[in-house]
Amino acid sequence: MVVPAFIGVTLLTFSLIHLIPGDPVMLMAGERGIDPQRHARLKAQLGLDQPLTVQYAKYVKGIFHGDLGKSIVTKKPVFAEFMTLFPATVELSLFAMFFAVVLGLPAGVIAGVKRGSVFDHTVMGVSLTGYSMPIFWWGLLLILFFSVNLGWTPVSGRISALYWIDADTGFMLIDALRSDEKGAFISALSHLILPSIVLGTIPLAVIARMTRSSMLEVLQEDYVRTARAKGLAPWRVTLIHALRNALIPVITIIGLQTGVLLAGAILTETIFAWPGVGKWIVESIRRRDYPSVQGGILLIASLIILVNMLVDIMYGIINPRIRHNR
């Protein structure tokens, strides 16, 4: 499945980005304009004068050699650009997912167990609101309230401008810890709070709702009734017997949401000036930086495929029956 998926991704991104009208050379020249000979020469320099089939063949050949090409705008290798930005995306996605799981899972379990209670209604109401919240508005609201009015959290960025941390690993928390600068780690951590909440809001809502409905289903199974009849403690029945089975669809959702977080943090990254890959890809589309768009999307797609493979493996760990069936 992986090979056709990759071919599909390369073909789709290549044709879509070339279908959008616009010319990177023209965009670079701006209002000034550029004379036709020079325009043709620059296009040839970038290899954009060749037929699309030839360009595609070159692109695929490059991938096999581990070469994703150079950015038209910055002239740097696409892979290097991606790698400088990717740690920021991972750091934020992990924290957002942590926030979503830590809050979403228990909320879903309790809502499932106490079905129909005030808590259940509150969790469902809040998660629906969270799910429907426009990210841009939600982010600005939190900034205005917590950062500007209360002054509790920083507005944006990854660390205070006062700390000059070398990006050795690209993960700000690790780099800050390794540096000698006092207070840098706390500054980096405080910069993660608001973006993680904003990015984690939708996965939180999805996880809470999914856990609840999955719990409801499992709690009605015969084996749960048997466990209760055996006289096991209610928490043991819920957490050991029911939750373990209820987790299967939840893990699927967490896996899918991780993919969404890796690629879809564009708005959060823009609001919080977070230097991640989502924003970079959008900016590359705007500038018709073909190699960056193609390479960026290919790398993201590979990651999503990888995460889904990991989810498949996780199934086996949680529920041995699935492992045996394979």
Added chain:
Amino acid sequence: MRYRKGFTAVFVALALLFAASSAYATTCVYCSEGSPEGFTPALYTSGTTFDASSRAIFDRLVLFERGTTTIIPGLAEKWEVSDDGRTYTFSLRKGVKFHTKKNFTPSRDFNAEDVLWSFYRQLDPNHPYHKISGGSYEYFTGMSMDKLIERIEKKDDYTVVFHLTRPEAPFIANMGMDFASIHSAEYADKMMQAGTPDLNDQDPVGTGPFVLVQYQKDSTIRYIAHPEYWGGKAAIDKLVFSITPDASVRYAKLKAGECHVMPYPNPADLAQMATDKDIQLLEKEGLNVGYLGFNTEKKPFDNVDVRRALSLAINKQAIIDAVFQGAGKIAKNPIPPTIWSYNDAVKDYDYDPAAAKKMLVDAGFPNGFETDIWAMPVQRPYNPNARRMAEIIQADWAKVGVKAQIVTYEWGEYLKRSKEGEHQTVLLGWTGDNGDPDNFLSVLLGCDAVGSANRARWCYQPFEDLIQKAKVTADVAERTRLYEEAQMVFKDQAPWVTIAHSVVFVPVRKEVKDFKIDPFGGFVFYGVDIQ
């Protein structure tokens, strides 16, 4: 006891945070709007890149006095122009130090070699650095420098002579432009020998007031003040660009004290900024013009009376109010009032639909005609909302019987098609590069520019003669007279409806001292202090 320890740890951490924030005194944080494309100004054309490179790291032979378009000596202490206007001799400043970096300690001061290196890289296709980092020099070729500079001669270590192929009075202003930034030839050679010529562009060495220390893409750029800057060390010790693409967030950061200066505020936030006691809202007229260009090669716009009539039919004040929300001024000339030779005696076509209608009838269009208005898809300082502007013009023209359809394309496509003259009328504009009137009049309205930046495709000999003569005249008084006359001819022939010059707003925190708005739209931090 454990509880207490934890509490103390949190307290200490908070105290450290606090202590850290009071250390802002010598650090200036600028919330810039985007990432630079790179750090060698000659390779790029965007203002965002120039702010981070040429205006911080580099100097040029001549500089613009901060906040003005006046040319002052830079790396050249003085210069002389030959009588035929084709030879420029620059006497270079002595004792100018290049930046010292982790991987480079300069062994000599700035001299003629560095000037030769910086220009020949762009001029000579066989220069070892010509093809490095993509090797396209859009500004240099866009300003026709490749055709203008015949050769550059090093007379001695501190004298450089530029030989031109023709006399060109704006040449000296061009020498102050970003692409003319002077690099260290010694550092470039060292990087070439080390097999890392790209580093010369990514982490360059200049003579400017700030030394680049670190760049994290889409996040921050860090500089320290150049301790041996020839003009004296900058008042601020550290300069940080905190890259923040969203204007509302930039404003929130400014309010929270996380940055000192921000560019491009939302027009809707201006009123609130003006009343904020922590913020000073600075403003200055922009060095730009927004216009509607008639395609003078197409009927009916080849008829000057039609152009005049449609000029009379547009209510510019309504556009200033609705589109610029007050942050603009009506333009009557193709150059802004801040440029020398601006002719205030020119009389504009004041809004008069009745006269416009009559003029159209006289021109043979009693029932009007159908046309198009091209509206740009992007925001520009000279036109914050082209769509809205087009709608107002459409309504105004409808009143005199001219039915216009609004057309728009993706930006690259828009530039390409309008360059090729597919439009009937087009909304566009220009921001000046070097403060010379030639940079507007000949770039946008000269005969050579038809098919490139001259979107009106207007080639009118009496006008062309005036600007060509001005271009080769060294005497500024005489040039002024010629340009004033050219503006009269332009208005009479009405190839454009000049619409507006925008006003630039820059909010800065109240502790920022001596920030001056750059007429070229740049952000310059040498001379700025934080108190």
